[in-house]
Amino acid sequence: MNQVIAAHVQCRPERFVSHIQPYEFEGLLFSDVEALSNVEPSWTKSLTALTKIRASVETPEHINDGYKTAPSRRLESLLHPKYKKTTHGPRAAERISLTVIERECRHFKTWMDALRNLACSS
Secondary structure, three states, rough: HHHHHHHHHOHHHHOOOOOOOOOOOOHOOOOHHHHOOOOOOHHHHHHHHOOOOEEHOHHHHOOOOOOOOOOOHHHHHHHHOOOHHHHHHHHHHHOOOHHHHHOOHHHHHHHHHHHHHHHHHH
């Protein structure tokens, strides 16, 4: 796939890094549910439920088992004020940190490492 796309857009194949993310962005936020629960003061009430969700899977990237139980839907149903992707997502990710997300999410880290390697090979 990489070679076909690189040829089509006429770029060097080593400079094109594809990434298929098999989960929602919100899955990454389960990397640190305590930091996530601190985004809004009232969200701390949901820490136990968030912890239970996180503990039920191998990695946050595995929280992806259906339309009604997708990570964003879980956050929307648990958190009040209601979780909003564009408002709360960036704030949560910043609190959690890229270091923690990469430690917990191997697939995501592999992609990030590939992007970093591009900078080193320039």
